[in-house]
Amino acid sequence: MRNFWALTRRELLSVFVSPLAYGTAALFMLLFGLFFIGQFAQYKLVQLQTVAEPLGHILPALAAPVLTMRLLAEERRLGTLEMLMTAPVTDFEVVLAKFCGVWLFYASVLALTFLHVAAMLWCYDGPVDWTGFALGYAGLLLIAGYFLAFGLLCSSFFESPILAALTAFVAGLFILLAGMILSRPVFTNPGVQQEILKFMLPYAHYSNLMRGVLDTRDLAYFGGAIGYAIFLATKSLESRKWR
Amino acid sequence: MALNAPPPAPSAAVRIARVVGACACLGLSLNVFLCVMRERFADPLAWGPFAVFGPLLAVSLWICRAEFVESFRSARMKVALHVFVQAALGLIVLAAFWYACGYRFYARFDLASNDGYALHEESLRVLGALDAEGPPVEIVVLHGELPADPETRAQAERLRAQIQALLERYEREADARAPGRLAVSTLRMLQEPARLNELGKRMGIKVFTPDLSESLAVLRGERVRLVSRNELFVRAYTPEGVPVGGGFHGEAALTAALRLIQAPQARAVYFTQGHGERVGGDLSLWAENLRLQNFEVRELDLAAGSAVPADAAAVVVAGPRERLRPEALAALKQYLDAGGRLLALLDPVVPNLAGFPREASGLAELLEPYGLRVRQDLLTRGVRPALVGDPLPLERLPALPASQTLPVRALIEARMPVFLAHPCAVEALPKPARNAVEALPLLATPPYETREARHWADPAAQSGARSEAGPQSLKGPVPLAAAAAPKGVAGGRDAPGARILVLAGSDAFLNPVLERHTGNQLFALAAVAWLAGAEEAGVAIPPRSPDVRLAEVSDDRLQILKAIFLAGLPAGLVFLGMAVWAARRT
Numbered sequence: 001m002r003n004f005w006a007l008t009r010r011e012l013l014s015v016f017v018s019p020l021a022y023g024t025a026a027l028f029m030l031l032f033g034l035f036f037i038g039q040f041a042q043y044k045l046v047q048l049q050t051v052a053e054p055l056g057h058i059l060p061a062l063a064a065p066v067l068t069m070r071l072l073a074e075e076r077r078l079g080t081l082e083m084l085m086t087a088p089v090t091d092f093e094v095v096l097a098k099f100c101g102v103w104l105f106y107a108s109v110l111a112l113t114f115l116h117v118a119a120m121l122w123c124y125d126g127p128v129d130w131t132g133f134a135l136g137y138a139g140l141l142l143i144a145g146y147f148l149a150f151g152l153l154c155s156s157f158f159e160s161p162i163l164a165a166l167t168a169f170v171a172g173l174f175i176l177l178a179g180m181i182l183s184r185p186v187f188t189n190p191g192v193q194q195e196i197l198k199f200m201l202p203y204a205h206y207s208n209l210m211r212g213v214l215d216t217r218d219l220a221y222f223g224g225a226i227g228y229a230i231f232l233a234t235k236s237l238e239s240r241k242w243r
Numbered sequence: 244m245a246l247n248a249p250p251p252a253p254s255a256a257v258r259i260a261r262v263v264g265a266c267a268c269l270g271l272s273l274n275v276f277l278c279v280m281r282e283r284f285a286d287p288l289a290w291g292p293f294a295v296f297g298p299l300l301a302v303s304l305w306i307c308r309a310e311f312v313e314s315f316r317s318a319r320m321k322v323a324l325h326v327f328v329q330a331a332l333g334l335i336v337l338a339a340f341w342y343a344c345g346y347r348f349y350a351r352f353d354l355a356s357n358d359g360y361a362l363h364e365e366s367l368r369v370l371g372a373l374d375a376e377g378p379p380v381e382i383v384v385l386h387g388e389l390p391a392d393p394e395t396r397a398q399a400e401r402l403r404a405q406i407q408a409l410l411e412r413y414e415r416e417a418d419a420r421a422p423g424r425l426a427v428s429t430l431r432m433l434q435e436p437a438r439l440n441e442l443g444k445r446m447g448i449k450v451f452t453p454d455l456s457e458s459l460a461v462l463r464g465e466r467v468r469l470v471s472r473n474e475l476f477v478r479a480y481t482p483e484g485v486p487v488g489g490g491f492h493g494e495a496a497l498t499a500a501l502r503l504i505q506a507p508q509a510r511a512v513y514f515t516q517g518h519g520e521r522v523g524g525d526l527s528l529w530a531e532n533l534r535l536q537n538f539e540v541r542e543l544d545l546a547a548g549s550a551v552p553a554d555a556a557a558v559v560v561a562g563p564r565e566r567l568r569p570e571a572l573a574a575l576k577q578y579l580d581a582g583g584r585l586l587a588l589l590d591p592v593v594p595n596l597a598g599f600p601r602e603a604s605g606l607a608e609l610l611e612p613y614g615l616r617v618r619q620d621l622l623t624r625g626v627r628p629a630l631v632g633d634p635l636p637l638e639r640l641p642a643l644p645a646s647q648t649l650p651v652r653a654l655i656e657a658r659m660p661v662f663l664a665h666p667c668a669v670e671a672l673p674k675p676a677r678n679a680v681e682a683l684p685l686l687a688t689p690p691y692e693t694r695e696a697r698h699w700a701d702p703a704a705q706s707g708a709r710s711e712a713g714p715q716s717l718k719g720p721v722p723l724a725a726a727a728a729p730k731g732v733a734g735g736r737d738a739p740g741a742r743i744l745v746l747a748g749s750d751a752f753l754n755p756v757l758e759r760h761t762g763n764q765l766f767a768l769a770a771v772a773w774l775a776g777a778e779e780a781g782v783a784i785p786p787r788s789p790d791v792r793l794a795e796v797s798d799d800r801l802q803i804l805k806a807i808f809l810a811g812l813p814a815g816l817v818f819l820g821m822a823v824w825a826a827r828r829t
Contacts, residue, residue: 017827022820026813033808041801046792112812119804123794129356199345212355220344228337232330239326 003089004097011101015067024066025109028059036116046124048136051116053210056136057179057203060106060144061172067106068151069165071098072237077159081240091237095230099145099152106144110137132212139209142222146202147172149229156236179203257307264303270296351415362412366498370417373424373505378464380504382410382497383442384429387456402457402476402491409493432456447534454761461500466509468500468537473765503537510556510775513543515571518604519564521588521749526561528754529767536768538775545571551578556775559586562749566605576609579741584774588749591622591667593703599665613727614675614682615745618668621700623688623721623747628696637696639664639756642686642723650726650744650773651685651766659762661686661724666748668700668717671725679730679740686724686746686766723747726773742774 015021035055043050072095075081084094117133147168154168155161179201198204202225205218253261274292353361362370373380384406390396410427417425430438432451439451446460446467459470474496503510512533514520523530523542530540543551543558548570551558558578560567567575579585587606593599600619607617626634641660644651671682688698691712698719699712712718724747729740750756752767796804 017823019820019824019827022816022823026816026820029816030809030813033812036808037801037805040794040804041796044794044796046794115812116808119807120794123796123800124792125795126792129792131354132356135354199341211360212353213360214352214354216349216351217345220341220349224337224340224344228333231333235326235329235333239322 004093004100007089007093007097008100008104011071011098012104015101015105021067021105024063025112028063028109029112031055031059032113032116040120044123046120046126047129048117048133049210049212051120052113052136052140053207056140056210057143057206058176060140060147061176062169063106064144064147064151064172065154065165065168067102068148068155068168069161070155071102071152072155072233073158073161073164077161081237092230092234095152095156095234095237099149099226099230099233102148102152103141103145106148107141110140110144129212135209135212135214139206142209142218143202143206145226146222149226149233153229153233153236156233175201176203257309260303260306264300264307267296267300267303271300360408360412362416363494363498366413366494367416367420369498369501369505370413370425371420373417373421373501375421375424379424379426380501381460381462382413382425382427383460383462384410384427385451385455385458385460386429386431387453388433399457402472405491406457406459406475406493409491409497413497447531459497459500461497461504463504466504466537467535468504469535470496470500500537506537508554509537509539511539511541511552511554512557512559512771512775513541513552513555514559514561515545515563515567516542517544517546518567518571519562519600521561521753525753528757529752532757532764532768533771536772538771545574548574550574551583555583557584557586557771559588559771560604560606561588561752562590562600563604564600566602572605572609575606579609579613579743582740584741584776585743586770586774587617587743587745588752589617589619589667589669589745589747590749591665591703591747592619593622599703610727610743610745611672612676613680613741613743614672614677615725615727615743616670616672617745617747618670618700618717620703621668621717621721622703623663623666623668623698623700623723625688625696625698634697640666640688640698640723642666643689643720645684645687645720645722650769651724652769659760659765661751661762661766662756662760663723663746663748664750664756666721666723666746666751667703668721668723669725669745669747670722671727675727680727681730682725682727684722684725685744687720687722689720691719742776744770744774746770 032052032055036051039045039051045051072081075084085091121128150171151164151168154171155164158164158167178197180203199217199221202221205215205221208215208218270292274289274296278289386403389399414425414427430442432439432455442460443449443451445462445465446469454472455469457472457475459475461468461470475493476491514523514526516522523540533540538556543555545551546568551574555578558575560575575583575585587604587610589604589606590600592601592603594601603619604617607619610617623640625637625640627637629635639662641662643660671684673682675682689696691697691699697711698721700717700721701713702715725745727741727743729738729742731738751763757764757767
């Protein structure tokens with residue numbers, strides 16, 4: 001566990017000293033701010049769902065490829081992965097630490113959106129639905145973890161960070177589009193396939209949390225998906241030893 | 244074998260085996276995909292491809308086995324296979340985990356501030372009481388073509404999404420409380436004509452009109468209850484008719500429908516016969532619509548001195564041409580004294596004109612103590628100005644809601660009038676003779692003179708000669724429908740006691756009129772539903788009000804927020820990134 005924390009701290013620091021991460025965060029905040037101002041000025045609703053739900057799952061799909069593309073692919077390309085592997089740490093610890101590092105960075109960027117919440121409360125005088133906000137942020141964090149884990153997996157497959165980012169981006173886009181199409185009321189025939197597809201796509205689970213519904217199925221979905229992506233990334237890393 | 248030596252060329256048999264193996268792999272994958280998409284695993288035909296491709300793949304692998312064992316490539320393939328198998332095993336574990344946590348064992352907590360995503364206790368009670376015996380309940384959502392207009396289309400899509408979310412909740416809770424007793428399905432009316440025909444046969448509907456889109460058909464065996472779009476989404480209007488939003492009453496409507504469909508018997512509506520009343524054929528469309536609301540329509544002959552049956556949800560006297568016999572009037576009086584429900588459709592008495600009653604029905608004396616004064620001696624007329632010459636008589640008069648009470652709520656929501664061809668008049672007296680009863684005006688003509696027309700009621704005997712209101716005439720608005728009920732019922736309370744609704748014209752509910760005027764259809768159903776008390780069945784479940792917490796955003800504050808979030812914050816992060824970059828360079 002000590003190794004894990006050391007590795008996580010290292011990863012977190014490496015992200016915090018990367019100008020690219022700051023650029024991504026700046027773009028994230030600009031887009032979030034644009035959407036926030038548009039929604040808040042129009043609806044004036046003091047709830048996270050209105051100002052964050054539509055963008056909250058698109059932004060991590062766009063940001064995750066950029067944030068994760070270098071995590072394993074760059075190390076592999078520069079040959080630093082071998083050095084890391086000689087250290088007394090397991091592959092799983094390496095992958096998990098990299099994931100946690102980048103997830104914590106994303107969380108710290110997301111924490112900046114507390115300013116937006118503060119701005120809403122600045123213009124509002126009544127009772128606040130804190131549970132709604134808490135569950136909304138949990139949803140934002142979980143969907144970000146989902147896309148970051150997927151980006152990390154793509155990064156473990158390639159030596160080129162660009163290729164890894166491109167793959168993660170295309171896959172993320174596909175997941176987003178499929179989720180949007182399937183969430184349309186046109187697709188309401190309760191066929192088994194559609195039920196399975198709906199369950200496998202993140203939008204419905206994320207949407208539940210944003211609405212203030214805590215469902216163990218959603219937590220199981222995100223936990224399982226993130227865990228499986230980390231497991232696959234670990235196996236992908238391990239496979240280097242066998243070749 | 245030297246490591247640098249090129250691998251030996253594969254034999255022809257191995258090459259063929261590779262191709263066949265690849266094809267077999269492809270075929271197997273395709274078959275698995277098709278089986279999943281079509282849910283055909285239980286179909287014996289689905290196993291045919293497995294039986295063919297499986298042995299082919301096995302033989303191919305057997306022929307190519309030397310490649311796997313000896314060559315350098317085989318080592319990489321084994322690694323790949325190893326990873327693949329581990330990934331597949333991981334996937335199986337994930338699928339099992341998701342199945343267990345996502346399907347079998349789960350908990351759901353609605354922490355939204357308005358409890359908007361959980362069912363009401365009443366709905367849960369009704370779902371828990373779904374009968375274990377008899378046919379299960381089916382709910383079919385009817386989907387028609389979405390409107391082309393973007394705004395209306397968006398509204399329809401929102402309604403669909405609300406219905407879908409609501410039904411998911413019903414399905415989930417029914418699964419937990421009464422497994423297998425509730426099935427929900429969607430029927431796309433345009434794309435699935437065969438299913439539509441089958442449903443039409445079960446429901447007794449020959450033609451599904453587009454306005455049935457977004458309706459719910461609740462079926463249990465031969466029992467049917469159609470929950471219309473207007474019941475699911477109820478619009479709210481100011482007294483002036485300006486829309487002020489609306490609410491999704493889906494849970495109340497659906498729970499009421501489930502409760503009705505679970506009742507041991509369908510509610511019976513009796514139509515009196517024997518006094519020249521309108522016969523079934525003329526009113527068949529109304530009767531059919533009543534059947535779709537889980538009512539059973541029966542005939543009742545009170546001439547023999549028999550009483551109104553105890554199972555009567557309402558009694559309808561539809562346009563009698565003769566005076567009701569004393570024994571029939573006595574039976575109706577007894578029925579009303581015991582808290583009965585009566586719908587009277589009465590026409591003006593015009594002895595000189597064919598098609599009109601030649602004598603009053605005799606119900607006036609029965610209804611007067613309840614505060615309802617039937618004026619069968621009047622004939623309500625309307626004319627509209629002509630470009631040249633005398634004003635033209637109106638073929639049908641519009642009757643507009645005169646109150647906000649329950650029976651006319653459907654009309655107010657739909658913003659539609661009821662049309663009558665030759666009505667008389669019905670007044671609601673302010674102080675009925677009977678205690679604890681109130682009389683309410685329901686429908687009236689527009690004011691005497693509007694830009695479009697003039698309306699008034701003449702003494703019927705003179706109707707052939709007059710074209711304007713005379714000294715004995717009743718100027719508009721002429722009251723055309725009124726109701727009497729125990730005090731408080733108009734406000735939505737379900738108090739015991741007689742309920743009476745009188746409409747000043749029986750032609751309003753005839754087949755051709757119902758086909759042409761939706762307002763008449765709505766009123767015909769709403770009137771019986773109100774009398775039978777069906778409207779109150781789901782009233783205990785209020786619509787979920789949206790969680791609205793509005794902030795006050797002044798322009799000044801908005802400018803400050805824009806400056807912070809669109810310039811300050813992103814620029815600060817960019818500056819920080821540049822500082823980090825500069826620090827790293829130095």
